[in-house]
Amino acid sequence: MKVKYENVSFNYNPTAALSNVSCEFDSGKTVVVAGHNGSGKSTFLKLMNGILKPTEGRVTLGEIGTEGKRTSELARLCALSFQNPDDQLFAQTVKKELRFGIDNIGGGDGLYDSIVDTFHLSEHLYSNPYALVYAMRRLVVIGATATMGTPILALDEPTAGLSIREKGYLGNLISFLKAKGTTVVIVTHDLNFLLPYSDEMLLLSHGEVQFSGGRDEFFTRKDARDVMRRSGIGYPMYARISSALDLGKTAFDAEEIVEGVGKKRAGTTRRTNGQHQLEGA
Numbered sequence: 001m002k003v004k005y006e007n008v009s010f011n012y013n014p015t016a017a018l019s020n021v022s023c024e025f026d027s028g029k030t031v032v033v034a035g036h037n038g039s040g041k042s043t044f045l046k047l048m049n050g051i052l053k054p055t056e057g058r059v060t061l062g063e064i065g066t067e068g069k070r071t072s073e074l075a076r077l078c079a080l081s082f083q084n085p086d087d088q089l090f091a092q093t094v095k096k097e098l099r100f101g102i103d104n105i106g107g108g109d110g111l112y113d114s115i116v117d118t119f120h121l122s123e124h125l126y127s128n129p130y131a132l133v134y135a136m137r138r139l140v141v142i143g144a145t146a147t148m149g150t151p152i153l154a155l156d157e158p159t160a161g162l163s164i165r166e167k168g169y170l171g172n173l174i175s176f177l178k179a180k181g182t183t184v185v186i187v188t189h190d191l192n193f194l195l196p197y198s199d200e201m202l203l204l205s206h207g208e209v210q211f212s213g214g215r216d217e218f219f220t221r222k223d224a225r226d227v228m229r230r231s232g233i234g235y236p237m238y239a240r241i242s243s244a245l246d247l248g249k250t251a252f253d254a255e256e257i258v259e260g261v262g263k264k265r266a267g268t269t270r271r272t273n274g275q276h277q278l279e280g281a
């Protein structure tokens with residue numbers, strides 16, 4: 001489902017958290033939202049599932065404007081996993097937590113099984129979520145959000161506190177949801193991990209949009225580094241490496257670096273061979 005913000009501002013009286021934000025993401029896209037602390041990222045997500053309503057402007061999910069809609073209605077369109085998992089846990093067991101979405105909003109048993117599998121939660125189904133370590137609590141909350149099966153899923157800092165292995169589980173969930181056509185909007189500081197999964201980017205600084213559009217389009221911009229710096233974000237590791245190696249195309253993970261270096265070498269070899277042939281002719 002498509003997500004659209006038109007000239008959206010939001011004030012926590014009197015703090016202005018977002019100013020005149022406009023952006024649009026097509027159905028099925030994976031979007032990363034990045035920016036310095038306090039740039040308005042969490043506020044942006046809360047406006048998406050209607051916990052907050054714009055002070056000015058309009059947020060539309062598909063054809064439905066969030067203004068005047070109850071949070072319970074909007075929860076069927078957009079599920080949000082909070083920045084702090086402990087603000088969201090409420091059930092006595094992991095299973096009840098994960099089933100809540102299925103039983104009340106309706107992701108279906110197939111989705112429940114897939115998520116238990118993807119997040120390796122089967123051993124913990126009868127544990128009290130509060131008794132689990134932080135990373136597991138975060139996975140339970142993300143899982144419980146995803147089992148709602150909503151057309152839009154919003155995740156606030158989902159990799160915070162996760163190990164590499166658990167981040168891998170999250171990556172698998174994102175790929176699974178993408179294949180189902182879910183629009184996934186992810187607030188993150190972890191661009192190194194999430195850029196490979198993303199189609200679109202939204203960069204915020206002091207509540208204003210610095211960039212909104214395609215990931216690949218962003219990294220072809222000459223001022224990409226400056227825009228990121230203005231948003232208080234470090235330039236992503238693989239983008240730095242690919243530009244230092246002059247690969248001609250931005251890489252987002254180690255595989256793409258290896259591929260780029262391979263292509264560059266093959267190109268150099270061909271040119272060198274060509275020169276030898278010419279010299280020998």
Ligand SMILES: Nc1ncnc2c1ncn2[C@@H]1O[C@H](COP(=O)(O)OP(=O)(O)O)[C@@H](O)[C@H]1O
Nearest residue numbers: 012015016017036037038039040041042043044
């Ligand atoms: N409940 C609140 N009451 C008042 N101000 C808030 C509240 N939540 C956030 N803010 C302020 O709004 C701005 C944006 O916050 P937030 O959306 O949480 O940013 P981010 O998620 O990017 O760190 C910050 O200046 C923050 O201090």
Ligand SMILES: [Mg+2]
Nearest residue numbers: 041042043083
């Ligand atoms: Mg936040």
